[in-house]
Amino acid sequence: MAENDPEHGYLLDNRQTEAGVRFGALSELFDPVTFRHVDALGIGAGMRCWEVGAGGPSVPRGLAERVGPGGAVVATDIDVSWTQDVAGGVIEVLAHDVAADPPxxxxxxxxxxxxxxxxxxDRAEALRRMVRALRPGGRLLLEDADPGLQPLLCPDESGPEQRLANRLRSGFRSLMAARGADLAYGRTLPRLLREAGLEDVRADAYFPITSPACAVLEAATVRQIRGRLVAAGLATDEEIERHLANVATGRIDLATAPMISAWGRRP
Known part of the structure; x- marks a missing residue:
């Protein structure tokens, strides 16, 4: 998801070159988790799905496979440049701000x-709009990171490479927080779904510690924000180059923030 205001909202602009690389890595890491939940919720033929902040194309395509020709998938984002190519058939792609535009x-x-x-x-307003869009009996599935639960890029901080990686990750979190990101949001999802009136609320978490996709994601992310890290005095160009070289070796164990998945049913 992208924001039009360059000083607020999403730090990782969809329009940057590295966004496609990030979407591919996120798909590899998290699509199996997402579709495990989607399938457990019984999403199938003829159903209508709204994919909010679609970013890359993999989730809309997976939903379209499940709902079939009699169903519908609406994929929305402020920046639809990475999803517009999947429009057609049961998939409709719309430019849309979930916190400001009607569902x-x-x-x-x-x-x-x-x-x-x-x-x-305004994530509270976005959540209200998503709940209102549900049919009676419809399911809301929210999946969000909680960097506060596990703040380290390298939980096994065994040497200078890992210490540098963790310091740069701390700088990334500082930039996110300065833009209004809630680094402890994931853990609140079950409570927020209950407070929104949903029933049968459940949640779990997924936390990859070592994966080739973690390295791809880290390299693309750092390249995307390196200018902001340097401008804020959080890292030097030399440190960023050294970190990227360390990541490229494949010999340091990189993690992601835990992703909390929470789901509930509208009565």
Whole structure:
């Protein structure tokens, strides 16, 4: 998800070159988790789904496979440049701000947002709009990071490479917080879903510690924000180059922040 205001909202602009690399890595890391939940919720033929802050194309495509020709998938984002190519058939792609624009019409059997709300300044309003878009019996599945639960890029801080990685990750978190990101948002999702009136609320967490996709994601992320890290005095160009070289060796164990998945049903 992207924000139009360069000083607020999402730090990782969808329009940057590295965004496609990040979307691919996020898909590899988290699509199996997302679709495990989607399938457990019984999303299938003929249903209508709203994918909020779609970013890359993989989740809309996976939802379209499940709902079939009799269903519908509406994929929305402020910046739809990475999803517009999947429009057609049952997938409709719309430029849309979940916290400001009315929800797409028609009602939905599933509303899903992954790694979106933590970056939205008015996330409470966004959540209200998503709940209102559900049909009776419809399911809301929210998946968001909680960097505060595990703040380290290298939980096994065994040497200078790992210490540098963790310091740069701390700088990234500082930049996110300065833009209004709630670094402890993921853990609040079950309570927020209950307070929104949803029933049968459940949640779990996924926390990859070592994966080639973690390294791809880290390199793309650092390249995307390196200018801001340097401008803020959080790192030097030399440190960033050294870190990227360390990541490229494949010999340091990189983690992601835990992703909390929470789901509930509208009565």
């Amino acid at each position: 797409p019409g028609g009602g939905f059997d599933l509303v899903h947002a992954r790694l979106v709300l933590v970056h939205v300044v």
